[in-house]
Amino acid sequence: MRFFSLSVFVVITLVAADFTDASIVIGDFEVSGNQTVSFAGRTQSQLDLIASGSVPEPDGIQKVIQDIANFGKTSPDAISITGFDTLSITATGTWANTANLSSNGMGPSGNSGDNKTTKAGYRIFGISGMSARLNTLIGVFLSDDIPDPNGLPEMLSVNDGDDMTTPLLNQTFAIGADLSNIIVPENATRLFLGHHDGQQFKNNSGLVTATITGTSVNTLNAVPEPSTILIWLVLGMVGYTSMRFRSFFSV
Incomplete structure (x- = not known):
């Protein structure tokens, strides 16, 4: 016996062993310095309609309109994260908040001590905005719904020591070069990544590559060999x- x-x-x-938490590399994703998460989850026509109807005009709205006109460059890409409970993101590369990458290029952790807050004009689409280092890699989780401009989440701030691993839906969070154990908010199906700047993304340059790993609790690690x-x-x-x-x- x-x-x-x-x-x-x-x-x-x-x-x-095959029923433990499954850690899976979701993929490598290029993020341009032109892409802003403020436009996440919306079409160009939807952005135009909201921006043109903003009365009184919020701070930075003219820059917003210029960025909307360059929607092909400034809109962020949707990354499916359905089925994942936590994410870890690492990033490498060089980008800048100007067209001069050679002189102003920075990594995804951003400029040391140079903090920027998203202008009000970029917060009229239902995405919270961010207070973080200029040139930081940032992200936002969305559900399948279009962001509600009337339900704007609180803006997170790096300077205030806000926890970036527990963002709400439509709440921008700072990632930088490495952020682990990000809890995916309930009902989130999409992640959008972008460059952090106060305003005007169309003239930015460079790109970073983000590697995203997801963990799903109590799922099969893989089909046994x-x-x-x-x-x-x-x-x-x-x-x-x-x-x-x-x-x-x-x-």
Whole structure:
């Protein structure tokens, strides 16, 4: 029975290993210095309609209108994160808040001590905005719904020490070069990444590459390899045969 018990223990251990948290590389994503998360989840016509109807005009609205006119460059890409509970993001590359990348280029952690707050004109589309280092990589989670301009979340601030790993839907958070264990908010299906600047993204330059890893709790790590299945079967058969053999001679 001792050998049988050991076999069962080994089989259970192997099976349990495939039911642990599954950490999966979602992919590598290029993020341009022109892309702003303020435009996340909206079409160009939707942005135009809101911007043209803003009365009184919020601070920076003329820069917003120029960026909307360059929607092909300034709109961020949607990244599907459905099924993931936490994310970790690392980023490398060089970008700048000007057209002169060679002189003003910075990494995704941004300029040390040079903080910028998103202008009010960029916060009329339902995305919170951000107070963080200029040139920082930032992100925002959205559901399948269009962001509600009347339900603007609180703006997070790096200077105030706000926790960037627990953002709400439509709440911009700072990522920088490395941010781990970001809790995906309930109902989030999409992640958008962008460059942090106070205003005017159309003249920015450079890009960074973000690598995103996701973890989903209590999911299968992977379909077991045929060789693994064979090991389970052999161990089970050996254990069962050993038990029957000992039972026969103990009669």
